[in-house]
Amino acid sequence: MSSLDTIPVATEVATGNVEPLLHEIRHALKRLASGGEGTTIDLTRLPLAPSEEERIEETLGTGEVRAQVDALGPTLIQETSYPGVWLITHKNVDDVVVARFIEVTRIPELLRSQQADIDAGIDRLEDELRN
Amino acid sequence: MPKDQNLGEYLRLQGVSRRGFLKFCSATASLMALPPSAVAQVAEALATARRPSVIWLSFQECTGCTESLTRSHAPTVESLIFDAISLDYHHTLQAAAGHGAEAAREAAQEENKGEYILVVDGSIPVGNPAYSTIAGISNLDMLKNAAQDCFAIVAVGTCAAFGGLPNANPNPTGAVSVSEIIKDKPIINVSGCPPIPAVITGVLAHFLTFGSIPELDSLGRPAAFFGQNIHDRCYRRPFYERGQFAATFDDEGARKGWCLYKLGCKGPTTYNACATVKWNQGTGFPIQAGHGCIGCSEPNFWDKGGFYSPISAGMWGTREQLLGAAAVGAALGVGSAIAARRRQKKAQETVL
């Protein structure tokens, strides 16, 4: 596919949607900081130019926490350089992105152990100890 | 998945954790174009959802819609949705054929009376029903029979939704859309040639989640996906505002990714989700690949002038016709001049 790169095609397009998105994140962070609720932004629903998603990632940067959840394929959870802003990428078993979100929260819900899973775990542990 | 089981139990037995289920719900909500805040609601509904029976009828079509669906870019979500529904008849995908397959369809219709979802792709030839038959049954008869006891109909693709290509002038087979035949059932038009796979699964997911018909636009299309036109969500829109247009497919403007309006892009009059949901695992959509939108999700898109003539160019006819009008005007002018001269002469005579 390297020959494709030699075709001079410019893609430095701007929809102008990056700035408003960053402002939305700023407002969401302020809300969170003052004890308000978290916010989730669906990245796949925004009209973005090919390079703009990368620009968002670059602007947000990477922070201290990086986690991977393996459930129905990998989900990458990355705290950005702005604490409280998380980039969540859901992939399927074929490693294809199925959904992308920016979550403004103290901890993404998906990282918490879920009640149903804890209950199932207790059952399994008890079974283990019984045998 | 047994029929009496709900989706939550089914997934748990498949070894899918609650986390996995939440992820599935997030992706499904995103797929249905619901706001992320609706995930909890989706999770609650899906956990107790019953599996709906689906009967898929393919009429005068090219199988492009089924191809689109089976190449859905969210295979996990899609396959889960497909596991979750009971696809009881799809003659392109199923192994069985002929009278046996038709008997299975009739059995499924009987068993799920009033509850099954009928998916139709392709138009129905009513000019001469013999143009398209399955096991000797005309499309018209099969549609009427299968629609009788269904809960709702999903018309997949522009052919089923609006008549599509077979309906294009001069429409040799007398092709019509589903909605022109069935009047007493809710019909959801998922148009597009083909429709975006995520939109097909999104509609099925809506049934699965809420067991109801999604909100529709004036053409019977789910508003969540067809609520906005391509132009409004197009990443090349800023070029339109700036007046930067590609004039040919290989000029500087085309290389720089400028607006394709002048090359006939129908984005401003086309309602679909291509610009955001995109195609081929989210890689792009026609405009991103450098070709204008042809308006495939709109009725009669094939007969709206050329794909490469701008919307505002219109279909005003030929220059010869305009010259003809000038000739008619000239003739009228000569006529009225003669009449005026006569009148004046008469007036002069009376004065004298």
Next chain:
Amino acid sequence: MTLLDFALGPGLKWSLLIMIAGLTWRVVGVFLGRWRRDLSRPRSEAVVQGGLRTIITRSAPARELEKNIRFQHITGYIWHIGFFATVLLFEPHIAFFESVLGFAWPGLPSHLALVVAAITLAVLVMLTLRRMIHPVMRMITSTDDYVSLIIIISAMVTGIMASTHMFPRYETILAVHILNVELLFIWIPFSKLGHLFFWLLSRYRIGSYFERKGVKA
């Protein structure tokens, strides 16, 4: 057939045909009509020069009158220039002219064209109100003028609404805009708006007539 299909198809076709037939009818009718023979001795033979000169001199008011009609003079120019800039330099319009004429020209950025259109519309609305309030203007304004004003103002309002997507369904407002302009096409040859095409002819005629008579105006 949707409203837009009608507007872009038969509507556009017939309005163009009617406009062209109407314009040629008027021109041919005037030229072939009976011209009164002028029996007086001409004061000047330079009727062609006189006609051409008047085309230019009538572009500005006579010096004696300038003071009284400066407002009308300036706003009139703003409105006309703004109108033609909007019609001829907005890219989708150019695409239409290209389809009819076979050639194109560079246009304005869409948002700039929008600003021009908005200013033009504001000036036109102001002039219309003045026409309705000013006692003298009111007396010389006929139904013809009001119909023309309504058609043009609504064409500009729908055009601005369409290009800014200020209406829920773009194709509907676009269709209304195009139908509105088609009404304008049909109205032009049969109204005072005929001056869009006839202003040169009528100025030349007046100029050469006055020259022959020795009138300096």
